[in-house]
Amino acid sequence: MEEEYYFIFKSWSLDSNQWSILIGSIGFLLTLIGFAIAFKIYKNQRKDSAQDAYVFFQLSLPDLNNAILSTIQNLENFIKNLENDNFSNPILSASLNDKFINKINIVDLVRYYNQEKKQKIQNLKDLLIDANFFGDYHSYFTNEINFFRNNYLEKEAQYSKWQLLRTNKFFSSMADQNEEDSYKRFYANWTKNLNKDSEVFELNEKGEAIKMINRPLLIKKHLIPLAKEIVPFIQFSEKANEINLISNQIIAAYDDIEEMKISIEKVFKNDIIKFKEINNLLDKIIEQDDA
Numbered sequence: 687m688e689e690e691y692y693f694i695f696k697s698w699s700l701d702s703n704q705w706s707i708l709i710g711s712i713g714f715l716l717t718l719i720g721f722a723i724a725f726k727i728y729k730n731q732r733k734d735s736a737q738d739a740y741v742f743f744q745l746s747l748p749d750l751n752n753a754i755l756s757t758i759q760n761l762e763n764f765i766k767n768l769e770n771d772n773f774s775n776p777i778l779s780a781s782l783n784d785k786f787i788n789k790i791n792i793v794d795l796v797r798y799y800n801q802e803k804k805q806k807i808q809n810l811k812d813l814l815i816d817a818n819f820f821g822d823y824h825s826y827f828t829n830e831i832n833f834f835r836n837n838y839l840e841k842e843a844q845y846s847k848w849q850l851l852r853t854n855k856f857f858s859s860m861a862d863q864n865e866e867d868s869y870k871r872f873y874a875n876w877t878k879n880l881n882k883d884s885e886v887f888e889l890n891e892k893g894e895a896i897k898m899i900n901r902p903l904l905i906k907k908h909l910i911p912l913a914k915e916i917v918p919f920i921q922f923s924e925k926a927n928e929i930n931l932i933s934n935q936i937i938a939a940y941d942d943i944e945e946m947k948i949s950i951e952k953v954f955k956n957d958i959i960k961f962k963e964i965n966n967l968l969d970k971i972i973e974q975d976d977a
Contacts, residue, residue: 736798739790744973746786751968753781754820758961761954768947771901773838775831784821787814809970816964823957834950841946844939847932848909852877855932859925869919869926876915880908905940909933 760776767774792814799807856877859865880886880895886904887895898904913933919926 735791736794736801739794740798740802742786743790743795747968747972749781750786750820751965751972753779754961754965754968757782757823758958758965761958761961765951765954768951773835773842775835776827778824778827782820782823784817787817787821806971809967813964813967813971816960816967819960820964830950830953834946838943838946841939841943845936845943848904848936851912851929851932851936852880855925855929859923859929862925865925866919866922869923872915872919873926873929876908876912880904883907901940905937909937909940913937 756779760778764774764776796807796810799810803810856873859873860870882889882893882895883903886898886900886907888897888899890896913930916926916930916933920930
């Protein structure tokens with residue numbers, strides 16, 4: 687005879703097979719409930735992680751934006767100073783980097799934007815791509831500046847020899863009794879005209895040159911003519927030959943400097959354009975209520 691089992695009341699009696707089915711069903715149901723609870727917990731954790739990633743991301747953006755605005759200004763000042771033949775090293779903000787992105791779970795961040803800010807998801811993706819640019823900019827910028835500075839200062843040292851032509855070389859030629867008078871008159875007139883040229887120099891009340899104000903005109907109006915017009919004296923004067931060589935070196939150095947300036951200005955102007963694009967992108971991404 688098959689045994690019967692009951693739960694609390696005999697009227698609720700079930701045979702062993704029925705009890706097995708019931709217990710199995712209850713176990714299966716409990717398993718489903720467990721999975722549902724676990725999924726709910728997991729979903730909430732994912733939502734919390736996405737929210738945390740978004741909050742940290744938003745808190746980091748204002749510093750990055752300020753660093754980019756500062757970089758734009760510093761690069762523009764560098765170009766302006768360089769155009770005035772004043773070389774100075776720009777200082778980049780330490781906040782110009784992508785380190786904060788490395789601290790964020792990008793999957794969580796993208797999930798948040800897909801769920802809560804879908805209209806800005808493309809802006810986020812564009813910024814993550816641009817991070818390759820501003821993230822490595824310090825290293826790239828340092829290499830560019832170091833290369834430019836070393837070559838610029840070398841050429842500038844050669845260019846600065848123009849001052850010798852109106853001082854040491856001039857006095858040496860004038861004092862040399864073996865030099866022909868025609869050469870001395872030519873060189874003396876050239877030096878006199880140079881020193882009194884108010885388009886090239888700022889002059890004091892006595893009419894003395896105190897400051898260079900026009901480098902291109904110094905080359906065009908004085909150095910190029912000197913290099914050409916002194917040629918007839920070279921066959922009679924070693925000093926005239928030396929002055930001709932120095933003049934041509936100065937002209938060549940000036941041309942090299944101008945080419946270098948044009949090249950690096952072009953590079954940094956393109957960088958400025960890129961930084962302005964990133965700045966506009968950040969303005970779209972930064973939430974004023976969250977920042």
